[in-house]
Amino acid sequence: MSTRYSVLRMGFAMIAATQANRWLGPFAQGRGLILMLHHVRPRVQRDFAPNGILEVTPDFLDQALGILARSHDFVALDDIPGRLRESGKRPFVAVTFDDGYRDNAEFALPVLQRHRAPWTLFVTPGFADRSATLWWLELEEAIRRLDRLEIEEKGAEPLSFNLPARSAAEKAAAFDQLYWQLRGGTEERLRAVVADLAQRTGVDGAQMVDDLCLDWDGLRALAAEEGVSIGAHTMTHPMLAKHSLQMVRAEMHQSRATIARELGMDVRHFAYPVGDPGSAGPREFEAAAEAGFEIAVTTRPGHVFAEHIQHLRALPRVSLNGAFQSGAAVRALASGVPFLLWNRGRHLNVG
Incomplete structure (x- = not known):
């Protein structure tokens, strides 16, 4: 906690x-x-x-x-x-x-x-x-599947992350850092970064919405x-x-x-x-x-x-x-x- x-x-x-x-x-x-x-x-x-x-x-x-x-x-x-x-x-x-x-x-x-x-x-x-996504849950699930959180985004809103994510504590720290940095920027960047992470880790956002909503x-x-x-x-x-x-x-x-x-x-x-x-x-x-x-x-x-x-x-x-x-x-x-x-x-x- x-x-x-x-x-x-x-x-x-x-x-x-x-x-x-x-x-x-x-x-x-x-x-x-x-x-x-x-x-x-x-x-x-x-x-x-x-x-x-x-x-x-x-x-x-x-x-x-x-x-x-x-x-x-x-x-x-x-x-x-x-x-x-x-x-x-x-x-x-x-x-x-x-x-x-x-x-x-x-x-x-x-x-x-x-x-x-x-x-x-x-x-x-x-x-x-089923046309919208639960991006905050997709982000959690993506980090759950990673051993290391690696992001390199250039452009108007550059973003660089290279954090360990093996243990629960490391995953929690990685989530917290990325979540709040994304929240501080545009929503377009937030959703794009989460969508990319979900795709890389095989998170099915559509199925998640169907299961939960x-x-x-x-x-x-x-x-x-x-x-x-x-x-x-x-x-x-x-x-x-x-x-x-x-x-x-x-x-x-x-x-x-x-x-x-x-x-x-x-x-x-x-x-x-x-x-x-x-x-x-x-x-x-x-x-x-x-x-x-x-x-x-x-x-x-x-x-x-x-x-x-x-x-x-x-x-x-x-x-x-x-x-x-x-x-x-x-x-x-x-x-x-x-x-x-x-x-x-x-x-x-x-x-």
């Missing part, structure tokens, strides 16, 4: 030991929080799993929802504007999932139904119709379940802030229209892919409003406060992170205390 995650783990333990969630909670807690999840599936032990932060077990999801139900009301995204305008109610929790994975229907749905928790699945049509028939069946709503997550999962406004608008409008056509429902809500400040900012927030989305969520960490009523297309979320599957972590996140420092005491982070 990285140093950052070790520090966070110690922080959650310290909050629990000092009961800081009780005495700081009243200052830190917002009107509610929006949970962000991706995969829910049984644990598989893997020494090298850099994307493991994106998955939790069904048992942990059950535990987390049970803890939250004691102090929070489960609500749908549609209910959030009304809850922000009202004071004096218990804090709320809205549950969201990104991308559209098969395990959401197989493992998450029964847990959510047992807790009577409504939830929103943000769908990427390119995953449903719901198709349209699966999404229709899931959308018919009680408590499930469907939102949009762009057509191809790009980091929108790295692209032209024309492309941003096309990704938003086309994803909304495609989902509406395929599933026969109005699509009112949106999640920005990757969703950090480098992927979604004020330009994207305005575009989401222009596209007709009532609510749009980021991955910026934090609670939802009354002031967010003026920023419904820039809502923060709280990640149920696969690295912190404990009751102490859930109670700390629900208290809002970890976000006091992260957001420097600010309620809003919408710039």
Whole structure:
């Protein structure tokens, strides 16, 4: 586990030991929080799993929802504007999932139904119709198959890597270095480098999407379940802030229209892919409003406060992170205390 995650783990333990969630909670807690999840599936032990932060077990999801139900009301995204305008109610929790994975229907749905928790699945049509790629998973699988990571890219965005990748620790270090360097450049370079690595190592990206993601028939069946709503997550999962406004608008409008056509429902809500400040900012927030989305969520960490009523297309979320599957972590996140420092005491982070 990285140093950052070790520090966070110690922080959650310290909050629990000092009961800081009780005495700081009243200052830190917002009107509610929006949970962000991706995969829910049984644990598989893997020494090298850099994307493991994106998955939790069904048992942990059950535990987390049970803890939250004691102090929070489960609500749908549609209910959030009304809850922000009202004071004096218990804090709320809205549950969201990104991308559209098969395990959401197989493992998450029964847990959510047992807790009577409504939830929103943000769908990427390119995953449903098998035209988009899960590049971050392709990168992981490519490095898993390599003993050495060698890349030599020249041109406008030169890239040079020659790193050992024999052990799990070496693979993790290589992944981390390459991932963040690619994230700092253009998306065109990122996808080209990952595609080349996948081809060199025999990673079948199309098969990966087919194995992991719901198709349209699966999404229709899931959308018919009680408590499930469907939102949009762009057509191809790009980091929108790295692209032209024309492309941003096309990704938003086309994803909304495609989902509406395929599933026969109005699509009112949106999640920005990757969703950090480098992927979604004020330009994207305005575009989401222009596209007709009532609510749009980021991955910026934090609670939802009354002031967010003026920023419904820039809502923060709280990640149920696969690295912190404990009751102490859930109670700390629900208290809002970890976000006091992260957001420097600010309620809003919408710039």
